[in-house]
Amino acid sequence: MTEQTSGGGLLGPRQIRELADRIGLRPTKSRGQNFVHDANTVRRIVSLAQTGPTDRVIEVGPGLGSLTLGLLETGAQVVAIEIDPLLAAQLPLTVAERMPRAADRLELVESDALKVSTLPGEPATELVANLPYNVAVPVLLHLLAIAPGWRTGLVMVQLEVADRLVAAPGSRTYGVPSAKLAWYGRAERVGTVPPRVFWPVPNVDSGLVRITRVDPPACSATREQVFTVIDAAFANRRKMLRSALSSLCGRSAAAAELLTAAEVDPTARGESLGIQEFARIAEQLVAAGRL
Incomplete structure (x- = not known):
């Protein structure tokens, strides 16, 4: 009515x-x-x-x-x-x-x-x-x-x-x-x-x-930390993640190790990842003291 x-x-x-x-x-x-x-x-x-x-x-x-x-x-x-x-x-x-x-x-x-x-x-x-x-x-x-x-x-x-x-x-x-x-x-x-x-x-x-x-991904990282990873991944969307995240990890090799631990291909690009993958990367960065 x-x-x-x-x-x-x-x-x-x-x-x-x-x-x-x-x-x-x-x-x-x-x-x-x-x-x-x-x-x-x-x-x-x-x-x-x-x-x-x-x-x-x-x-x-x-x-x-x-x-x-x-x-x-x-x-x-x-x-x-x-x-x-x-x-x-x-x-x-x-x-x-x-x-x-x-x-x-x-x-x-x-x-x-x-x-x-x-x-x-x-x-x-x-x-x-x-x-x-x-x-x-x-x-x-x-x-x-x-x-x-x-x-x-x-x-x-x-x-x-x-x-x-x-x-x-x-x-x-x-x-x-x-x-x-x-x-x-x-x-x-x-x-x-x-x-x-x-x-x-x-x-x-x-x-x-x-x-x-919907409920956000269950992870130990905060929303702000996950969003920091998203921003870095898309800062240059054509870069592989190991390069795009090197600013957070200190160097490309460290980024590759961290991505592998998060079960994400280091040669992938941000545009291929869903929110669950970004959350896992943020968790690894937090655990490594990088976020």
Whole structure:
């Protein structure tokens, strides 16, 4: 059942432009401000996320409120993180005007999402967000780290970024984002979104990525230590691991010994390894006093 509204419901193209004009907003590329103005797209995202009245949802970059209203329409609680003070000031007003009975289910955090260390209230159950293109990966990884309560997520990101997030070892798009996300969960691409449903219109398609939390690898190394290995392995992705990890081991021969102990081929490249292999390498580095 959706929230009954008395102020107009979801936002369309005309309402988006009127809101922007009302507050004097000029969207900026530096903050990745592209606002969804298509109600069908919003409801598709919410449906794919399977958001419902028992959920407490983190939304990053709510902007003018298109997706926020769609999430509130389901009966969910929404914790919206917005960096732009102009948009942060307007969002509660928009919700109060268009969906007044949902106003008490919106909590606003005016901050840079990368600087948020805790979230208010009860633990979140979901992340559903149209992530700003320029910071999508660091924001996603940060929220996975600081808010372990959310178990499922659906994010809209630039299509190229979506492909990187869901890439498997051995594919040409597999890299640091894919490997680090695998520490936290499984990712799958569940749809694409055309540029025409945004204002301003971006010059790329967007991808919808569903994230399902899984337990991290059982290992004695910390997440930070495993991520250090991932960063080193992909610093020059064409290097063999024995060379790529020589900076951590002191020399290539020592790296080769350590990799063999971790049951990883020293002549392999980082792009062929999954998160379990990276964890085993980190364990060996810790045992050798190198991490």
